[in-house]
Amino acid sequence: MAPQHSDAPRETGTQLVKRGLADMLKGGVIMDVVDPEQARIAEDAGAIAVMALERVPSDIRRDGGVARMSDPEMIEGIKAVTTVPVMAKARIGHFAEAQILQSLGVDYIDESEVLTPADEAHHIDKWAFTTPFVCGATNLGEALRRISEGACMIRSKGEAGTGNVVEAVRHLRSILGDIRRIGTADPAELFDWAKRLQAPLPLVQEIAETGTLPVPMFCAGGIATPADAALVMQLGAQAVFVGSGIFKSSDPSRMARAIVEATANYTDPDILAKVSRGLGEAMPGLEIGSLDTKLAERGW
Amino acid sequence: MSPAIGILALQGAVDLHARALARLGVDAVEVRRPAQLDTVDALVLPGGESSAISKLLVLNSLFDPLRERLRAGMPAFGTCAGMILLATGVLDGRTDQRSFAAIDIDVRRNAFGRQNDSFETELEVAGVDGPTVHAVFIRAPVVERVGPGVEVLATVDGDRAVACRQGAVIVTSFHPELSDDLRLHELFLAGVAA
Numbered sequence: 465m466a467p468q469h470s471d472a473p474r475e476t477g478t479q480l481v482k483r484g485l486a487d488m489l490k491g492g493v494i495m496d497v498v499d500p501e502q503a504r505i506a507e508d509a510g511a512i513a514v515m516a517l518e519r520v521p522s523d524i525r526r527d528g529g530v531a532r533m534s535d536p537e538m539i540e541g542i543k544a545v546t547t548v549p550v551m552a553k554a555r556i557g558h559f560a561e562a563q564i565l566q567s568l569g570v571d572y573i574d575e576s577e578v579l580t581p582a583d584e585a586h587h588i589d590k591w592a593f594t595t596p597f598v599c600g601a602t603n604l605g606e607a608l609r610r611i612s613e614g615a616c617m618i619r620s621k622g623e624a625g626t627g628n629v630v631e632a633v634r635h636l637r638s639i640l641g642d643i644r645r646i647g648t649a650d651p652a653e654l655f656d657w658a659k660r661l662q663a664p665l666p667l668v669q670e671i672a673e674t675g676t677l678p679v680p681m682f683c684a685g686g687i688a689t690p691a692d693a694a695l696v697m698q699l700g701a702q703a704v705f706v707g708s709g710i711f712k713s714s715d716p717s718r719m720a721r722a723i724v725e726a727t728a729n730y731t732d733p734d735i736l737a738k739v740s741r742g743l744g745e746a747m748p749g750l751e752i753g754s755l756d757t758k759l760a761e762r763g764w
Numbered sequence: 765m766s767p768a769i770g771i772l773a774l775q776g777a778v779d780l781h782a783r784a785l786a787r788l789g790v791d792a793v794e795v796r797r798p799a800q801l802d803t804v805d806a807l808v809l810p811g812g813e814s815s816a817i818s819k820l821l822v823l824n825s826l827f828d829p830l831r832e833r834l835r836a837g838m839p840a841f842g843t844c845a846g847m848i849l850l851a852t853g854v855l856d857g858r859t860d861q862r863s864f865a866a867i868d869i870d871v872r873r874n875a876f877g878r879q880n881d882s883f884e885t886e887l888e889v890a891g892v893d894g895p896t897v898h899a900v901f902i903r904a905p906v907v908e909r910v911g912p913g914v915e916v917l918a919t920v921d922g923d924r925a926v927a928c929r930q931g932a933v934i935v936t937s938f939h940p941e942l943s944d945d946l947r948l949h950e951l952f953l954a955g956v957a958a
Binding site for chain 1 (some may be wrong): 773774775776777778779780796797811812813815816819820823824844845856857858860873874878879880881882883884885886887896900901902903939942943
């Protein structure tokens with residue numbers, strides 16, 4: 465058989481291409497890194513992508529002040545040493561930061577509540593970009609509003625920088641629980657669901673038909689151990705973001721590898737027991753009740 | 765009894781391959797452990813991050829048994845990262861990255877650029893009848909060397925191979941599991957049955 469030649473036109477930046485990269489990240493761990501050395505450690509441990517930012521969330525929480533997009537030079541430095549996708553954060557509503565990140569050629573933009581919001585009413589119009597976006601959500605309505613703005617991946621927000629998984633669990637259960645309930649609703653009830661969720665009706669109808677979110681759904685905010693990763697994966701997350709949990713632990717390299725193994729083998733307690741042994745200290749955790757600022761409340 | 769089809773389920777778009785196979789009436793088995801590999805007659809290696817999957821294959825003690833099965837002629841279908849894992853040589857990979865040499869090709873990772881260069885297009889694929897295949901390339905690899913005995917099934921830019929077959933092993937740079945076109949999965953299943 466002769467090889468076939470194709471010179472058909474190419475389309476970039478389509479929804480299929482943008483959501484497709486999120487599909488390829490499923491079952492993996494995306495790690496926050498603040499410099500090329502951490503990026504190397506993350507990739508050595510099996511990270512499927514890295515999130516380039518200047519300070520991990522627990523430091524942002526400690527330092528206070530306004531948290532902004534990272535310096536392009538720092539993002540370039542991380543891109544130069546990694547072979548896996550590189551993500552970076554823009555402030556909520558700050559489309560100029562997102563334009564800069566797209567120009568830098570990052571693979572995914574996180575419109576993130578971890579940074580200080582730039583707009584108190586509007587999120588970025590994500591349809592206007594070739595680079596795909598991930599956005600956080602605490603409930604299904606928020607997730608669907610972000611998807612209607614063009615987000616191609618949703619992550620449950622959790623409470624970043626706390627090392628406390630309780631908020632991540634709350635948000636995942638809320639989103640996935642409502643998806644299950646919509647799956648059993650009759651067509652007339654979907655109008656009420658759309659109204660209560662403050663979400664577009666066609667997206668609610670799509671969930672009723674397919675039983676899933678239209679885009680991949682990952683989990684972030686408070687994951688600090690391999691067991692935490694296995695917990696959220698069993699609850700229905702399709703991949704995990706780990707922020708402070710790796711580089712604020714006493715042995716980042718081992719913790720990173722252990723969380724990667726736990727995420728891949730999340731239903732196998734024997735492997736989870738093996739990889740959880742002798743990891744040293746996990747990051748110091750914070751009680752949610754003791755927080756001055758709840759990052760998850762940012763976004764509308 | 766119809767052959768048992770497995771999907772390597774360490775990382776990547778496992779669910780989308782399972783959905784494509786289910787549409788063809790195949791109930792695929794997820795393979796993470798050597799014991800699960802023993803139960804399947806053929807294996808799909810999905811898209812994902814080849815460097816991470818390579819690491820997990822070693823950590824889960826799956827690399828050596830899977831290499832033995834492939835050497836013994838087990839049919840396999842690799843898309844994107846799966847193509848990299850089945851290749852003989854990997855260019856622009858990590859130095860610790862391993863591959864199975866189940867098909868005599870060298871593959872360059874991320875050969876089309878970063879995510880902003882990811883694209884969809886229409887492809888003529890040898891062995892697939894009817895209209896062109898709608899192909900989705902995500903940070904895709906390309907075949908840079910084709911060994912004797914390897915059939916090139918599709919190319920882009922004139923001569924860059926993006927789909928190949930050698931014996932019962934089929935690889936594609938693109939993701940048939942992302943589109944609704946099931947014909948490459950059918951081509952793989954036909955090879956398994958043969």
